[in-house]
Amino acid sequence: MMDVMGFFDIVLALALPWLGWRLLASSDLFRAVVLFISLGLLMSLTWVRLQAPDVALAEAAIGAGLTGALFLSALRRLERLSESERRLEHAGKREEDETIPPEKRRRAKPVAYVLSLFLLVVFVLLLGWSLGQTPGAKGGLGPAVAGQMGQSGVQSQVTAVLLNFRGYDTLLEMMVLFLAALGVWSLTRVRQTQQGEVPGPVLATLVRLLVPLMIIVAGYLVWIGSSRAGGAFQGGAVLAAAGVLLLLANVTVVRQVPAGLLRWALVLGPLLFLLTAVACMGGGGNLLEYPGQSAGVWILFIESATAVSIGVTLAALYAGGRPPAPSAPEKDNEEGPGSGVDKGGKA
């Protein structure tokens, strides 16, 4: 049994860089993206092999799934853009040099190419050598974490680190996610969806069946996160997948979400997290120092809120722009933080 697993490890470890190489070398971008997604899935397997189930879940959902979806939609958009450009060129009879395929450009300078490859190999060997030289640091902070688990309020060590011991990191990470949504919204707005793109009956049924199921799974993942693999990010990612499905199916209800509500849903998680962190100071504690024995409750509260926002944010990232209609946020201000629940129920 061990031998089989050992062989599997070797294949996996070799397959990862090979896939990476292939995907960068492939001349077809679509193929590269597909290879990237499969690489993500293999990474996820690797995480399982390395006893990191939390990471595996997150990698599968976010690293492979959502990132892949993002790449695919960007690719589609790029192709559409270049098509319209080509049409424009033909119409205007404008002569312009065709884009040189990257491979030709690369081969144009073989010396530099070989040199950079050589440098990289040296870099890898040097680093590998130094990694082999130095013994690992005896478990790192593992013992420290294990020693304090009793006061963390949760059973899962990873969740304890994420939301208690190093909760501040996670708070800032939520800000990164929020920032990404801000960035995407500030850059573009979603193009008007064509009315013709009505989902086929199969997709519509699938959506109707899958989306509620996904929401339940997401809730379960958040709940289970306190003791086993799972948590806000994994749950949020599943919620996001539901959102992506809805967007793909072009369900009318997605387009009818009021802009203000959407904004509140994006903000909900980070805002509640931040307020909770500050509220912890009310009792004389430090920032994010959950009072007394109630850490578990607080963590669950934060996780639920952030999961909703993560889901909405990731879906918004997939949508790739701010809502098309000029937003009128002042209309929806009276709807408080509770509106996040509506978002869940609406689907």
Place this chain on the structure above:
Amino acid sequence: MPDTAFWAVCLVVVPLFFALICFVRSDQAAVLGLLAAGLNALAALAMTVFFVRSGPLRYAIGGWQAPLGINFSIDGLSVLLVAMTAVTGLSVSMYARGYFSLRIGSAGEINRHGHQRAFFWPVWLLLWGALNGLFLSADLFNVYVTLEIIGLSAVVLTALSGKPAARLAAMRYLLVSLLGSCSYLFGVALLYRSYGILDMAALARLISPAPLMWASLALLTTGLLLKTALFPLHFWLPPAHANALAPVSAILSGLVVKASFYLMLRLWGDIFAQVLPFAAYVLLGVLGCGAVLWGAVQALLQKRLKMLIAYSTVAQLGYLFIALPLIRLDPGSSAWEAVILLIMSHACAKSAMFMAAGSIFLKAGHDRIDDLAGIKEVLPISSFAFVLAGVSLMGFPPSGGFVGKWLLLGVSLAGGEWWWGVMLVIGSLLAAGYVYRVASRLLVFKVTFFSRRQSIPPVMEWSAVLLALLALLLGLLAGYPLGLLEAGSPFPLHACREVMP
């Protein structure tokens, strides 16, 4: 009971909170943003006051002490940089208020620029919160997250301008930022692997020469140098800084590059200082010399005002790196003080310069240096601000840049390595050259000057000139901020080590 730590927490929490609120209430974004800027400045002031009273301090977030949890380390260096961010940020915010109101107010551009204002404020506040977080944090991984926020928001702000050049610049900036933070993260990962710890102060005690340590130091340094745009890695900076909107340029040049340099200071000045050989510092110093020369020569060749200022940033960053070997050379603390003065005075002066250039751009409708003669007649205050800021950059007395240069010169001569000092002087002469190129146009008066718009809001002109004045007077007041450094600890991290449990 408010104390130093309370205000430090406020410095991170307040901007983040207002960023979120700004996004939801985007119609009120400017008011909220200014409120946040004001509160932030207040918090920075309060923290400084308490710091002077009670000295350096570590603050355990979540109540978890250092090796397990993330700690704030509040020492003289962090307080000074936070204060610098607060002052610069406040005046950039006031400038931005005028700037966006003007752009929106002009007829026919409402749709185009409405979203710029709506998104500028939350992104800028996030950036601000992350900057404060970076300066206060004592945890290497936490610093990575703040660096990511800083990098990403800087990219978003750059792209906000919407012009093709700005988008390309933002793209390049993003890729560099990705590469830089990936390299940094790799370095952190390797450090964690060999020492099992992420806290800077604890790490500084554990560091010992080993192959893996060298590898991680190289990775950390490469990442930070990319983000700081040290000479051969500076290619991304000028287009990004020059093509962004004016308040954004001020933020990027004044503050953002300082964040990664601050980390360089922490790493090279403290954590790794015991094991690093002098030759490594010399290498960075030589690159700094390259930056000073190349940046200045490029600045002299530019035709556009904002490009000139951006290249001047490249040159000025070179100064900071020239200071690194001198820090090592210096038995006392005057090289440290010089670096910090240079950072602060460059932050004020460069922001003021970009702000003034933005006003000039809006008024003239272009920023071709050769066609700016006579703008003084229509924009006297902004022109004055530009020249004042230029005087600071040249390192003229009594600016902060002068005192910094003076201290470094003294260190280099006393240490017998006079060439660094000569490089500094040559650099300031070159700086005088490119400042002169602009100033000679600005100071001339012509009877008529064609201007595109009627009026620039006074707040835009005055915020720039006040900031420039501050940069100029920083030299006269240098004793106060640097006294803060002395009060905390002559060397930034050493005192904290004693305080640490």
Place this chain on the structure above:
Amino acid sequence: MNTLFLYTMSGLALFAIGLHGLIRSSHLLRKILAANLMSSGVFLIMIVGACGTDQVMIDPVPHAMVLTGIVVSVSTTAVALVLVCLVQETTNRALLWQKRKRGQGGRTDA
């Protein structure tokens, strides 16, 4: 040579390939893919470091860091992809250096 070291080398190779791709590729989409590969490589090395030599004691801190890293990386990727589309839209090419002259010499905004 044990399995963990193999994974470490695999992570290193991923990082190096990503680095190579990031610098040498010309299409922006490929550059972003490469950046993702780089960070995957780093994650792999971090997670391998979390396994003790006996694979019993697992350090959860790197796991948490990698989770954070994954979210950060998807965030930057999302912004980067939108930017790529914008670059393509304005310059007709998703390339970085080709339009340099136009990018730097043209009119820009204050």
Place this chain on the structure above:
Amino acid sequence: MNWGGLLLVMILLSSLVPGLIIFALPEKSNRPRTFLNLGGAFLKLLLILVMIIGIYKGRHFAVRWQLLPGIELALNSDPLAALFSTLSTVLWLLTTLYAVGYLEQSPNRRQFFGYFSICVTVTVGIALAGNLITFLLFYELLTLTTYPLVTHRGTREALAAGRVYLAYTLSGGAVLLVAVAWLQVLAGPVDFGGQPVLASVAATHELQLIVIFFMFIAGLGVKAALVPLHGWLPRAMVAPAPVSALLHAVAVVKAGVFGIVRIVHDVYGIGFAAGLNLLLPLSILASVSIIYGSLCALREDDLKKRLAYSTISQLSYIVLGVSVAGPLAAIGGLVHLVHQGLMKITLFFCAGNLAETLGVHRISEMNGIARRMPLTMAAFSVGALGMIGFPPMAGFVSKWYLGMGALATGKMWVVAILAVSTVLNAAYFLPILIGAWFKPQECTWSEQVVAVRLETRWMLLVPPLVTAFLVVTVGLLANAQISPLAWVKLIVGREFGP
């Protein structure tokens, strides 16, 4: 801060504050501006008088402000400082009056008078600087604040002159900065007026001290227009006449010379500098400047440029006097600091009058001009004769002491230089006088001032007459208790000991 220190700060503020207010005033408000200018000038004169009386009674004024350890700003009033600041202040008052008349119709007076006031502040700051860093600070600021005045007219020529001016002075400033920093590293902060501290480090760092000395001379020599570094001065004559008069005859160039005097007297000390053999090269440099400046002046037809070259030559008298290293020569040099200022400003005022009233810029246009403007030309003649060294003018006194000093130290070649230079002075000044007084008018002048009762506006006429009067007076009354000569003897007496 003690009262004495406050006095020094007040002296600086008395022109700085009017300058800043002038920037804030609108362009149109001429009366308040003139009032501020003259009020500030009178106030400053009053304060300086108080200071001089104080010094005479043996009081010592000083104020210090520490920026950082090792960087300290200090103002100090020793007799030398009092000499230079009095000169600047008196001439500022007259020049302000002159400038109000000169610029009556021209645009942008706000900027002119604003910078002008600040320039004077900075010049007095140079005079009162109590240590090298303070001196450096004001020296560099002088560069900056004079630039807008040089380029005031905004013409292509003015801008070019400004560029040259900046290139020279900024480079000089950079060299000076390195020198000051280096000296501080070797010997610690250097205060003026105390005992020279360098002797203690001389044994180990002799070569370095020599190098530093020549860096000082190079840095200061730019503003002092020592010969290879003089290129900016003739070009800077495109500036308006009051600027040329005050700045390029007095403030800027004197700042350089004053710095050299400070370095030789207060930093190195005469004896020590002579011991290092530093003074001979300096006196050779000064002699070359004297002869070269005079020769160039001979060739120039443009009146202001001839005066500029004459400045180059005359300034080096001061340097020569200091570097001869005898008390008598030092008296001659230092008193020339005052005398040359008075004479040269008279000449520039007159040149400005000619240009402003009749549009005359060239010497070849000046024939017979004395009949049209007798008072102006009388003042001009007094100045020119003083320059040549006719007794009983001021210039004679300086040259007399210089010559005696050279004889006393046995440096005959210095006497020869003085003689040759006097001949050259006469050669380039006397033809002007002869032409103006005795030759008939040759060309028509474009009358630019509608003639009033006087030959030109009274504001233009009074200042040169006053300075011409002073030139004669300080020469005649050289032995009086309160003459510049007496004051200089006091300074030199302190320097060379009883």
